[in-house]
Amino acid sequence: MRSRVAGVRRRDRRGRGLRGPLAPPQAPVSRTRAERFGDLVDDEVRRLGARWGRELARVEFAVEQVPGVEPWFDGPVPLGQTVAPPPASGDGGRPVRIVVFRRPIEARANDEAELARLIRDLLVEEVADLLGLSPESVDPSYDTPDD
Template sequence: MNSKVPNQPSGPRRNRHGRGRRGPLLPMHLPAYRGRQERFDDAVMASAQRLSERWPQKIELIDFLIEPVPSDTLINQAQAVGDRIPLASSVAATASERAKIIIFRLPIEQIADSPGELLDLVHQCVVHEVSQLWVKPINEIDPSYFPDDPDYE
């Protein structure tokens, strides 16, 4: 015996009126259209792009990764020396792997008070990690953002 009801659509039901969502809730050109994670990804990529204007060949050799939070190992290492939770980390290149900079999204989002401050924090983290990888002063990596100030060396 066939248990299917005749004249019943076989596809998934949208809602009781059969319409469902008709389009995006926000237009694509508004900033709120993109989610938090996507905006954070954009901030990291904008920072890398900014550095690639000054260091085009060298920045291309670095992979930029975004993780929600640091690993337990990194947190434990920071706590052991009395540091705060890391906002970023870097791994030097090896013979078989490219250099990596890992930016931790949630700790940065928690301390940023505004979207502009989030962009600044992300760029500071990226520049700091590039500085660590290349063993160069921070103000040399991005002198327009970090002027000749002894606090940034």
């Protein structure tokens, strides 16, 4: 039995040449799901920043895979979270952080349009909560979910 060293390219097995990418790197199809998700978040942050730029100047937006929950956690999985810096930090330089959790949001979306809508609604709700406003005042196109 031969061992393969990771990263070492061997000759191809059937004489067809080494495989390469199926699409050029700049093509949308070659982007990973995580990269496409990040692009949707960036687009929404830019859209909100156009209207609330001054208020969101000290806010950092981030994407994480999953929320950190305890194994005994027995509630709904959070889709996002606003993290404020510790009050006793003294430096005052750390920004408020709004985190979007990719995997729980992707699990709830049926298609790309619904994914974009979920990201938009989540970010609008988090920004509204941060600013102490209603989601409709942050984004007039926000549609109140039916409960």
